[in-house]
Amino acid sequence: MLKFDRNLLDKYNVAGPRYTSYPPATFFHTEYGNADYKESVIVSNKENPENVSVYIHIPFCPQLCTFCGCTTYTGMGAKTIESYIDALIKEIDLVSQDISTERKLTQVHWGGGTPNAISAKLIRKVTEAIKRNFSFADSYEMAMECSPAYLDFKMVDELRDMGFNRISLGVQDFKPEVLKAINRKAPRVPVKEMIAYLRKAGFSGINVDLVYGLPFQTRESFNETVQMALEADPDRLVTFSYAHVPSVMTRQKELEQYGLPGADEKITMLEDAYNSAVNAGYVPIGMDHFAKPDDDFAIALRDKKLHRNFQGYCTRETTGQVYGFGTSSISQLFNAYSQNEKTIKAYMDRVEKDGRAVVRGYKLNQNEQIVRQVINELMCNYFVDFKQVASDFDTSVSVVYKAVDFQLEKIQPFIIDELLELANDELTVKGQGRFVIRNIAMAFDPALKSGKGQYSKTV
The missing domain is CATH 1.10.10.920 (Arc Repressor Mutant, subunit A)
Structure with a gap:
């Protein structure tokens, strides 16, 4: 123990x-622009890894969680969301022209925001654009970060039909008082039932995210949450530490009215979660990630072939140089990093005008x-x-x-x-x-x- x-x-x-990333994003600068990114993409065709990874950023959320540190938007109408998707596809169509068709696409990752909160029709529209522009490897990973509050069996079936094979569930906590404090809805389908359905539908690498250090969490309550997550039997479990930075994300200040666990209590929560996961047979990966022994992550760690990018851990077999699309997305190439405009309007305006929306980057x-x-x-x-x-x-x-x-x-x-x-x-x-x-x-x-x-x- x-x-x-x-x-x-x-x-x-x-x-x-x-x-x-290395150097960290704090080194990115605005002197790097659209022309630099185009050049970096062309150069990347002759660099390793040869594989292509695509990141899709959906910045919309039905409601804003007060603990979240991401750049997201709520209250956007259907017209704005559809316009954003059109801009996203335009960017994919243009940038992909400079990516060699001889290279295989091995990984697609959707993040946000809440990607599964937009309609299946729009998700399919983007997925078809990716398939139209890239050559998929026989063995590929297509994953989406999902809020369980907006995920039902019908959506799972539609995602599977589109080619998705991995899902990450942002559970955060099972306790109603914690979810209410962070302005987050409870899962639409009980998590244990959802994981069983995902597995039956053919998904693998099913992940559950939890966060510790939130209002109303205690050592005992978070331990119960971890046990509930383990009983749901995911392939992977992550226990993130809540970073309270209200000076950067002002909405986090709302949480102070409830009080937050102290540093020592947070360490105890992590300690208990670590021991619970290991006792349940999971392999520790990093400080707060866990995977079943037969999961790709555990195998990659054993073989010293685990990798990481802005989207999290991955394996060398599935990861490639990352080409990011959408607001604030970051491309991670061997020779450079490139980040898009962070606001929806600036992103859509620049894509409409130039096809690219690079705001900063860095050449290594x-x-x-x-x-x-x-x-x-x-x-x-x-x-x-x-x-x-x-x-x-x-x-x-x-x-x-x-x-x-x-x-x-x-x-x-x-x-x-x-x-x-x-x-x-x-x-x-x-x-x-x-x-x-x-x-x-x-x-x-x-x-x-x-x-x-x-x-x-x-x-």
Whole structure:
């Protein structure tokens, strides 16, 4: 049974990047525009991975959850939503012209917002545009983030008919008082019944998201929520920590009237959730993700082939360079990052005029690409072989060490605390090192010297 070392967590609880990308999004700049993105897309055809991943962003929600930190919109009429979908398809049609048809599409991910809250007719319209412009691999993943409040069996059948094969359910909590406080509706179909139906319909990698640190949650109540989630038998379970930043997302301030769990209580919630999931047979992935032993994520972790992008964990077999479509979407190419306009109006206006709506981005040099790979391996697989990285970039180990500004004194505290081991140019994360993995990654990030960006605490 895992017991978090509170002294250890306190010691390493400092501000740092989440490393969903490297360099972090705080380095993106507005000097990168539409023409740069077009060039980056063309260059990406000759880079690895060869596979293509597509991200579709639907920014609409029937109602706004007060805990959410996403850029979303509510109260939009049918005409606005249809116009947005038309712009989205126009962007797909244009950008895809520069993506080689010889490359296979292995992953499509829909996020938002609440993608399943728009009509099946509009979802099908976008899906048909994707199929028209890309060549799907024989084995592909098409996933959607869904709110259970707007998901019924009929919608599941329609999604399956369109080719969707993975679903993530944003449950957050089962308790009515918690859902009411965060302005979120209860599931339309009981989650256990929905998961059983999804599995029968042919979906795999079925995920349940929970959030801890919300109003009215206690150690006991969240433990009950986790048990209910486990009883529903998902393939994957995630327990996210609620980040309270009302200065950035003003709607979060509404939650303060109810009171929020303290830091120590939140750690206890995570500790209990971790132990409950492991005792139920799930494999821990990262700090707060769990997967069944036969799930793709668990297998990829075992084989040191787990990967990550802005949409979350993925496997090297299914992930590709990510081409994002829609407001605020981020494209993650080998050579660059590109982000679209964040507001609906600006996005639609620019797509209508230019076919693209890039607002900022970043081009990576080879040193940054090397650092990205080292950090990604540490964050995902808790292991990095500097010899393999050197081989991947057709360079020497000494060049890799120089790129990450390797200094033994920077990792010495982790070695002393038995969180990290260095031998034969291989780094292995040990024990509770996975819970301070962001801190370990920071030791290989020379860009931190620039002081760009404000970051959340690492623990």
